[in-house]
Structure formats: structure tokens, C-alpha cells
Amino acid sequence: xxxxxxxxxxxxxxxxxxxxxGAKNSSLPILAAALMHGGTSVxxxxxxxxxxxxxxxxxxxxxxxxxxxxxTVTVDAxxxxxxxxxxxxxxxxxxxxxxxxxxxxxxxxxxxxxxxGCELGPRPIDIHLHALKKLGVKIIExxxxxxxxxxxxxxxxxxxxxxxxxxxxxxxxxLAATGDGTTVIRNAAKEPEICDLAxxxxxxxxxxxxxxxxxxxxxxTESLHPSAHTVMPDRIxxxxxxxxxxxxxxxLMINHVTPSDMYSTMAVFEQMGCGVYPYSDRIFITAKxxxxxxxxxxxxxxxxxxxxxxxxxxxxxxxxKGTSMIVENIFENRFRxxxxxxxxxxxxxxxxxxxxxxxxxxxxxxxxMAHDLRAGAALVLGGLAAEGxxxxxxxxxxxxxxxxxxxELSACGALIKRM
Numbered sequence: 001x002x003x004x005x006x007x008x009x010x011x012x013x014x015x016x017x018x019x020x021x022g023a024k025n026s027s028l029p030i031l032a033a034a035l036m037h038g039g040t041s042v043x044x045x046x047x048x049x050x051x052x053x054x055x056x057x058x059x060x061x062x063x064x065x066x067x068x069x070x071x072t073v074t075v076d077a078x079x080x081x082x083x084x085x086x087x088x089x090x091x092x093x094x095x096x097x098x099x100x101x102x103x104x105x106x107x108x109x110x111x112x113x114x115x116x117g118c119e120l121g122p123r124p125i126d127i128h129l130h131a132l133k134k135l136g137v138k139i140i141e142x143x144x145x146x147x148x149x150x151x152x153x154x155x156x157x158x159x160x161x162x163x164x165x166x167x168x169x170x171x172x173x174x175l176a177a178t179g180d181g182t183t184v185i186r187n188a189a190k191e192p193e194i195c196d197l198a199x200x201x202x203x204x205x206x207x208x209x210x211x212x213x214x215x216x217x218x219x220x221t222e223s224l225h226p227s228a229h230t231v232m233p234d235r236i237x238x239x240x241x242x243x244x245x246x247x248x249x250x251x252l253m254i255n256h257v258t259p260s261d262m263y264s265t266m267a268v269f270e271q272m273g274c275g276v277y278p279y280s281d282r283i284f285i286t287a288k289x290x291x292x293x294x295x296x297x298x299x300x301x302x303x304x305x306x307x308x309x310x311x312x313x314x315x316x317x318x319x320x321k322g323t324s325m326i327v328e329n330i331f332e333n334r335f336r337x338x339x340x341x342x343x344x345x346x347x348x349x350x351x352x353x354x355x356x357x358x359x360x361x362x363x364x365x366x367x368x369m370a371h372d373l374r375a376g377a378a379l380v381l382g383g384l385a386a387e388g389x390x391x392x393x394x395x396x397x398x399x400x401x402x403x404x405x406x407x408e409l410s411a412c413g414a415l416i417k418r419m
Contacts, residue, residue, distance in 0.1 A: 006392040006406060008383035009415035010365060014250035016412035020238045020257050021047040021403045022071070022231035026193040028095045029170045030200045030229060031055045032102040034075040035064055036178065037204060039226030046073040046231055051400045054092040058085055058099055077106075084111040087145075093400070097125060098167055100148065101174035104137060108150040127168045131159050135175055135183065153220065156181025164189040164301050169216065170197055177206040179220030188216040191302040192261040196232045203227040233257045236308045237402060239265045240377050242285050243312040244409065246274050247319055247385040251286040252412060259283055264305045268297060268313055272320055293322030293359055299329050311337040311378035318346040319385055320359040328353050337375035340368040344382045344390065365390040370397045380405060384414055 022045035032055070034041035046052060046068070056066045056073070062083070065076040083103055090096045090113045103110040114125065129139055132148070134157040140147040154175050161168055169189040174197075176183035188194070190212055198211035204227045207219035238257045245252040246269055259266070259278030266276045266283070271294045275286040294317065299307040307330035317324040318341055328334045335350040342348055343366045347358040365388030370376030376398035383390030392398075395418070398405060406416045 003393060004395055004418055006380065006383070006395050006398075007417050007419060008365070008380070008386075008390045008392070010363070010383055010386035010388065010390060012248065012384070012413050012415060014245055014248045014252055014384070014409070014412045014414060017253040017255055018241050018408050018412060019255045020233045020241070021045070023047070023193060023196070023234040024049055024051055024401050025095070025166070025234075025236075026196040027052055027231045028055050029098045029174070029193070029197045030231060031059065031073070031075065032099045033174055033197065033200055033204070035059060035062060035077045035080055036102050036105045036174065037224040037226055038078050038080075040074055040076045040078070041226050042228040043073045043075070044228065044230040045071050047234065048403050049400060050396065051093045051095065054089065054096070058089050058096065061086065061089060062103065080106055083107040083109040087113040090114065095167070097128060098170050098174070100128065100146075101132065101171035104132070104148060104150050105154070105175050105178045108152075110148045111145060113145050127161060127163070127165050128171050131161070131168055131172050132175060134159050135172070135179065137175070152180070153222070154179035156183050156220065158184045158186070160186040161188065163187070164214070166191050166194065169194055173197060173201065173208060173216065173218055176218040176220060177201050177208070178222065178224065179218070182217055182219045185216040185218075186214065188214055189301065190214065192232060192235065192258070200227065200229040203229060235261045235265070236306065236374070238262060238283065239309045240312050240381070240402070241408070242269055242276075242283065243316045243381050244384055245285045246272060246287045246291060246316045247381050249287050250412070251284070251288070253282060253284050255282045257281065257283055264303060265309050268294060268305065272316065291316065291320035291359070293317065293320045293324040293357075296325045296327065298327045299334075307331055307334055308374050310334055311374040312381065314338070314348065314355065314357060315341060315378040315381040317357045318348070318360060318363065318382065320357075322359055324357045324359070326355045326357070328355070336371040337378040340371070340375070340379055341382050343368050344386050346382065362387055364388055367391045367393070370394040373397045373401045377402065377405070380409070380416075384409070384416070
């Protein structure tokens with residue numbers, strides 16, 4: 001089968017409005033939570049992404065009936081019979097590990113292999129496993145397969161995470177929601193997506209307090225009930241379109257966002273010299289002035305600057321006057337966009353945790369390849385600003401997190417098409 005590619009004729013300033021989809025990193029744990037009761041959940045604003053379809057395939061393999069109508073997904077979990085996720089399905093995305101807590105909550109047994117997805121370096125799954133053991137889960141590892149079992153309801157526990165892992169926080173919340181007693185998570189992740197999952201669980205009858213802080217308390221309940229929920233906006237997609245406006249010297253109104261989730265990202269674009277104007281549910285960004293370098297950007301846990309936005313900002317800084325530095329503190333392999341951006345004429349030197357970006361006056365079109373989701377988005381930004389034609393291959397990575405990115409950008413004046 002021939003691979004699709006993106007073709008971009010660069011050098012056009014973006015103008016107009018773009019609406020942001022529901023958050024990928026929120027919809028996946030919420031879909032996992034939908035199998036924890038025996039009814040039908042209705043999930044609104046659920047993005048049309050390959051990762052979401054992978055999650056729906058996992059749910060279907062477990063016995064759920066899933067249906068999508070536009071932006072709404074329904075999950076009928078009445079006849080959940082399975083407790084095993086095949087290796088093929090696990091390899092489709094890294095976030096598949098979040099199904100572990102949900103399946104254990106529903107069936108008290110789960111078999112799965114280690115997850116796949118973007119190769120960003122080690123994501124310590126042992127944090128998940130250690131926490132679940134404290135909730136009473138017995139885990140046997142056999143040649144890359146985890147065989148997990150639970151006798152009765154999960155037991156209450158006081159869990160201190162070694163680092164504020166989003167996935168581990170979610171897995172504990174999912175399993176502890178039906179536990180016997182109150183579970184406390186200390187050093188919990190504070191990301192907005194944690195709050196969105198807590199909101200859905202609460203609407204299903206769970207008792208979750210403290211989401212968004214370092215300490216989350218989950219008072220277990222014997223059973224949950226079905227509910228409806230609207231997924232929060234995707235703050236990383238919003239940041240990507242801010243980057244597109246910045247690198248092309250354009251102006252965009254970005255609709256359906258929550259600006260209060262994006263303060264650290266907005267601050268970086270302001271430091272570049274962009275005008276950033278947040279409203280209640282949208283952000284206007286203007287980049288009519290030449291971009292300026294940003295001395296140092298350090299990725300860290302929320303509410304700090306997000307690692308997912310780092311490749312996006314790196315791309316924009318390629319056109320900024322002066323020298324910028326990015327320190328990546330979350331993932332080892334998060335500079336995979338650097339070499340490909342250099343093919344477009346950027347001047348990036350990356351070693352270890354540090355990347356130094358010398359701004360250039362112009363980028364030139366070339367053939368490049370996406371190596372992970374956000375690196376792929378960074379190459380789209382580079383192509384938008386480059387003179388001539390840029391061809392991006394391996395765009396299946398981009399489709400994991402962006403709904404028809406070429407359609408949204410074309411509506412704002414970009415010359416970009418999929419072939």
C-alpha cells in the first residue's frame with residue numbers, strides 16, 4: 001500500500017480562524033473509564049484520531065459496542081467479557097497502558113503486553129505497577145506479558161509517586177474509584193487532563209477530590225453508573241496552531257480552547273515577540289513583527305512548559321533572530337525534529353538534554369520524515385515557513401494527534417495537501 005505524504009508550498013502567512021478538537025490525552029483515559037460499568041457512556045467532543053480509533057478497537061475486543069456519530073462516541077459496556085489486550089493493539093499507542101486500571105476495576109483480571117507508540121525513550125511503567133500492587137493487584141511478568149489479577153475490590157492505599165506521572169495517576173484513579181476505602185495519591189500529576197478524567201469519574205458516581213493538585217483522594221464506591229461527558233479542548237493542538245501563526249508571520253483566532261490551561265505556552269510566544277490575547281474560550285495570536293530568540297526554555301511537569309510543545313516551539317525559534325536554548329527534562333529522545341528541521345535549513349545543535357537554535361533568515365523546502373507525533377507537527381510548521389516545496393513522509397504519526405491538519409491549515413491560507 002502506498003504511503004500518504006504531506007506536500008507544502010511554503011512562504012504564505014496564515015490568516016483566519018481555527019477550531020481546536022477535543023484533547024487526545026484526555027479522551028483516551030475517559031474511553032478506558034467507560035468500560036468500568038455495565039451501561040452506555042456518551043462521550044462528546046471526542047477527536048477523530050488514529051489513537052482514538054485504536055482505543056475503540058481495544059474496547060471492542062473486550063466486548064464493548066462502540067459507535068461514533070460526528071464528534072460523539074457511545075460505548076456500551078454491558079457485555080464486557082474480555083480481559084486481555086492483544087500485543088498488536090498494545091503496540092498501536094503508548095497510552096494503551098491506561099486500560100490496565102480500568103480493566104482490573106471491571107473484571108479483576110488483565111493480560112497485556114508492554115505498549116508501543118512514539119519512541120520517546122523510557123516511560124517507566126514500573127511506576128504504574130508498583131502503585132497498583134499497593135492497591136492489591138498481583139502481577140506476574142512473563143516474556144513481556146503482564147498477567148495482573150485482583151481478589152475482590154481494590155484495597156485502599158496511600159501512594160507517593162516518585163515523579164508526577166500522568167499515566168500512573170490516571171491508572172490509580174481508575175482502579176481506586178471502585179476500591180474499598182479511600183486511596184490517596186501524593187505527588188500526583190496536575191495536568192488539566194487529570195481534572196477532566198476526575199470530572200467524568202465523578203459524573204459516573206466516583207468520589208474524587210483534589211484533582212489538579214499534588215494530592216488526589218479517591219473514596220472508593222462499590223459500583224459506577226453510565227454518564228455523558230464533553231472532552232476538554234486539546235491544549236497541544238492549540239499550541240501547534242499558535243506556532244503556525246508565529247513561524248509564518250500570521251494572525252489566527254484559535255477557537256474552542258481553555259487559555260487558563262496554557263499560560264506557560266502563551267508566555268513563550270509572548271517572549272518571541274508575538275501578541276497573544278486570551279479570551280474566555282479562544283486565543284488570538286498575531287506575529288507581524290519579526291520573531292525574537294528566547295534565552296532558555298525548560299520542559300517540566302504541569303503547570304510548567306510541556307514537553308509536547310517543545311518541538312513546536314523549536315520549529316518557530318528556527319526563524320527567530322538570535323540564539324535560543326531548550327532544555328528537555330522529560331524524555332530522552334524529544335529532539336528528533338532537530339535533524340529534519342536542519343534539512344529545511346535550520347541551524348539546530350542538539351546533544352543530550354540541550355538543544356541550541358540559531359535563528360536563520362529563511363528556510364528552504366526539502367523532503368523530511370516524521371519520527372514521532374510532535375516532531376511531525378514541527379515539520380509541518382517548518383514546511384509552512386520554508387521557501388519552495390516540503391514533502392513530509394511517515395505522517396501516520398501526525399494523524400495520531402491531529403484531525404486532518406492539512407484541512408485546518410488550508411482554510412487559513414496554507415498551500416498543503418495530502419497525497
